[in-house]
Amino acid sequence: MNRTPVYRLYGSELSYFTGKVRAYLRWAGLPFDEVLSDAEVYRQVIVPGVGAAVIPVLSTPAGELLQDSTDIIDTLDARHAGRDGVPSVYPAGPLQKLASLMLETYGDEWLVIPAMHYRWHHNREWAIAQFGALNAPRASPEEQRQIGARRAAPFAAAAELLGATPPLHAAVEASYEALLQELDTHLARHPALLGGAATMGDFGLIGPLYAHLWRDPAAGELMRRRAPHVARWVEQLQFRPAELRGPLLPDDAIPDTLEPVLRRMAREQLPVLVDSAHRVRRWMGENPGQPLPRTLGQQPFTLEGCTGERIVRPYSLWMLQRVRDHLTSLDEADHQRAAAWLCALGAEQLLDFPDPPRLARDRLSVKPVH
Ligand SMILES: N[C@@H](CCC(=O)N[C@@H](CS)C(=O)NCC(=O)O)C(=O)O
Known part of the structure; x- marks a missing residue:
């Protein structure tokens, strides 16, 4: 294979979804270079190229600019998996693939709550300084602080909009610390979520x-102290991903130790997705054919017995549509096996999910498919 960089990743070390795509590119062994998304890059490449100020963005040798971490990984997986030793991100086993898609939706669309909470409520000054330094690398420290505060403001506000309001802080931390414990127990036994491979x-x-949770100082200290096996997995996946290219568990098995994590997803996130689907269906009925706004009012959610409010994100339903598409594509025997497994996890809402009309991605939100 040609080893000169053919892909270019625009993004930042501070960014959630850049970390996802960077880890994938390294794991897949695809040659790429990374360009910091400073103010100039946003102005010259990202905003004109994708129509929104968002990272990560990937440029391809054919000159395409791809946005959205899922679309980027899916596009590269379709082009490269199975060639030149590049593995696929999708397990062949139907149950393992189902678990994998559920966990992607959980990481992308739910763990944003603890990630934003710890960054903006425990590492705020540090994060502002980093935003400034990365956005304006050549400015003075004082200018960087001002630029950082301005650039960080919408992200800092998002922590509360996503649900981490002061009355919910203790619940967000209890839920995240329990998740860390569950993942630590699992990753003490297995290299990755479904066995030897990411x-x-x-x-x-x-x-x-x-x-957010490994690299930001306060959250990183918590992870290294409370969940060293999780920290080890983070470091492998981000820096030594060849170590996570072993075999998956045989026979389409899901490790027992992963079940508490999937149960947590079913308990915390799934009811919110069901509620979102009802709201999105109603909105689509009232606004036929229209692209959906990025947020659609507020909805209640429950974490560790505490109820809060958060913005409704139609985009989350596009992620879930991927899980539903996989489920409905299964033949009868596999579907029955998946149904029994989902019921045992308390995730039966995935089986009779109130699907809205079909959705396509539309920059940072979604639109109906015509
Ligand atoms: N779902 C998208 C989300 C991308 C995203 O939220 N990126 C953040 C940085 S990690 C961003 O640039 N947000 C700007 C915004 O949301 O307006 C993906 O998977 O790429």
């Missing part, structure tokens, strides 16, 4: 667990 679910979890 799959899409690992790339979903590495988003929050690298940039």
Whole structure:
């Protein structure tokens, strides 16, 4: 294979979804270079190229600019997996693939709550300084602080909008610390989520667990102290990913130790997705054919027995559509096996999910497919 960089990743060490795509590119062994998304790059490449100020963005040898970590990984997986020793992010086994897609949705669309909480409520000054330094690398420290505060403001506000309001802080931390414990127990026995190899679910979890929860100082200290096996997995997936290219568990098995994590997803996130689906269906009925706004009002959610409010994100349903597409594509025997497994996890809501009309991605939100 030609080893000169053919892909270019625009993004930042601070960014959740850049960490996901970077880990994938390294794991897949695809040659790429990375360009920091400073103010100039946003102005000259990202905003004109993708129509929104968002990272990560990947440019391809054919001159395409891809955005959205899932689309990027799916595009590269379709082009490269199975050639030149590049593995696929998708397990061949139907149950393992289902678990992998569920965990991607959980990492991308739910663990944003603890990630943003720890960054903006425990590492705020540090994060502002980093935002400034990365956005304006040549500015003075004072200018960087001002630029950082301005650039960081929407992200800092997002922590509360996503649900980490002051009354929920203790619940967010209790839920995250319990998750760390569950993952630590699992990763003490297995190199990755489904055995010896990373799959899409690992790339979903590495988003929050690298940039925010491993790399930010206070959260990183918590992870290294409380969950050393999780820290080891983060470091392998981000820096030594060849170590996570072994075999998956045989016979489409899901490790027992992963079940508490999947149960947590079913308990915390799935009811929110069901509620979102009802709201999105209603909105689509009232606004036929229209692209959906990025957020659609507020909805209640429950963490560790505490109820809060968060913004409704139609985009999450596009992620879930991927899980539903996989489930509905299964033949009868596999579907029955998946149904029994989902019921045992308390995830039966995935089986009779109130699917909205079919959705396509539309920059940072979604639109109906015509
Ligand atoms: N779902 C998208 C989300 C990308 C995203 O949220 N990127 C963040 C940085 S990690 C960003 O640039 N956000 C700007 C914004 O949300 O307006 C993906 O998978 O790429």
